[in-house]
Amino acid sequence: MNPSLKVTLVERSNKLLSKVKVSGGGRCNVTHACFDKVEMSKRYPRGANFVKKLFHSFFTNDTIAWFKERGVALKTEADGRMFPISDSSQTIIDCLLREADKYHVQIRMHCDIKSVQNSEEGFRLLTANNEELTASYVCIATGGFPKASMFDWLMQTGHSFSTPVPSLFTFNLPRHPITQLMGVSVPNALVKIAGSKLQQQGPVLITHWGLSGPGVLKLSAYAARELAERNWEFEAIINWLPDYNEQTLKEQFLHIRNENGSSLLYHKNPFGLPQRLWEFFCKNVIFPKPVAAQTCLPNLKMSW
Numbered sequence: 001m002n003p004s005l006k007v008t009l010v011e012r013s014n015k016l017l018s019k020v021k022v023s024g025g026g027r028c029n030v031t032h033a034c035f036d037k038v039e040m041s042k043r044y045p046r047g048a049n050f051v052k053k054l055f056h057s058f059f060t061n062d063t064i065a066w067f068k069e070r071g072v073a074l075k076t077e078a079d080g081r082m083f084p085i086s087d088s089s090q091t092i093i094d095c096l097l098r099e100a101d102k103y104h105v106q107i108r109m110h111c112d113i114k115s116v117q118n119s120e121e122g123f124r125l126l127t128a129n130n131e132e133l134t135a136s137y138v139c140i141a142t143g144g145f146p147k148a149s150m151f152d153w154l155m156q157t158g159h160s161f162s163t164p165v166p167s168l169f170t171f172n173l174p175r176h177p178i179t180q181l182m183g184v185s186v187p188n189a190l191v192k193i194a195g196s197k198l199q200q201q202g203p204v205l206i207t208h209w210g211l212s213g214p215g216v217l218k219l220s221a222y223a224a225r226e227l228a229e230r231n232w233e234f235e236a237i238i239n240w241l242p243d244y245n246e247q248t249l250k251e252q253f254l255h256i257r258n259e260n261g262s263s264l265l266y267h268k269n270p271f272g273l274p275q276r277l278w279e280f281f282c283k284n285v286i287f288p289k290p291v292a293a294q295t296c297l298p299n300l301k302m303s304w
């Protein structure tokens with residue numbers, strides 16, 4: 001924004017943009033085809049008010065235009081996610097590095113900043129090698145840290161931090177029988193945290209350790225603080241058929257009984273659920289087996 005400034009980018013590791021490289025499964029989900037600032041801001045757990053303000057300066061259209069002007073076209077997938085047409089996060093990395101190069105941004109690798117101090121001449125930054133750097137302005141973009149203590153050096157600058165907690169995690173169900181259905185997914189399930197109003201809807205995938213998929217990951221992000229407070233021991237209630245209510249479900253069962261009373265429900269799978277999941281439910285309704293709560297993080301008991 002100000003080409004007369006001399007910019008130095010400091011990176012402690014030996015790689016630049018390594019997280020961008022793995023983002024979006026290696027494709028980099030650059031933005032989302034949402035052009036309503038309020039709607040978009042709601043998708044940021046705990047950050048809605050903050051991002052809403054930022055969106056007035058730079059929003060989805062600006063992101064698309066910014067990359068287009070630099071030769072990177074984005075495409076929109078059916079669910080609204082936007083990726084580079086190359087389907088490679090390297091395209092984004094190359095674009096950002098070209099931009100840095102264009103403005104002669106000096107890049108210093110293996111440079112670990114240990115403290116930032118404000119002095120009369122500006123900021124003094126001390127590296128792990130006891131080298132001192134000075135700057136008129138400092139932009140700190142260290143990403144997140146898993147432990148609160150790792151923010152100490154930044155707290156010394158007078159900033160405050162919220163205690164970090166895990167987010168975007170899958171749910172562990174150690175030894176739960178449903179894990180035998182690993183690989184089975186339901187395109188639209190409603191996942192709730194019992195005893196709270198927290199719920200999210202979306203695809204749910206059964207894995208060999210428990211539950212995953214966007215519906216679960218989204219819920220873990222929105223519920224991150226509450227679940228940390230519960231030490232990740234919680235009960236999730238999954239509605240595998242959120243498009244039905246109790247009344248319409250009963251009507252559907254009644255309809256099957258009237259039309260097809262002589263055949264086994266087990267073979268009918270009337271709701272279009274994956275066959276193995278439907279069979280699992282039928283078996284467990286007939287022979288319910290209690291599942292003991294485990295103590296693995298993050299853990300849950302599941303009921304349906």
Ligand SMILES: Cc1cc2nc3c(=O)[nH]c(=O)nc-3n(C[C@H](O)[C@H](O)[C@H](O)COP(=O)(O)OP(=O)(O)OC[C@H]3O[C@@H](n4cnc5c(N)ncnc54)[C@H](O)[C@@H]3O)c2cc1C
Pocket residue numbers: 010011012013015016017018019020022023024025028029030031111112113114141142143144
């Ligand atoms: C698996 C995965 C998939 C993702 N997919 C997507 C996606 O598709 N779309 C999306 O928008 N987001 C995605 N994200 C999130 C996205 O990658 C991050 O939000 C983004 O990288 C954050 O950027 P950042 O610059 O704030 O932090 P980071 O990318 O973490 O970069 C911070 C850098 O600062 C360096 N650093 C830290 N401390 C110091 C220090 N003291 N001195 C010097 N250097 C330091 C670190 O080494 C690091 O290189 C994904 C994340 C993961 C892990």
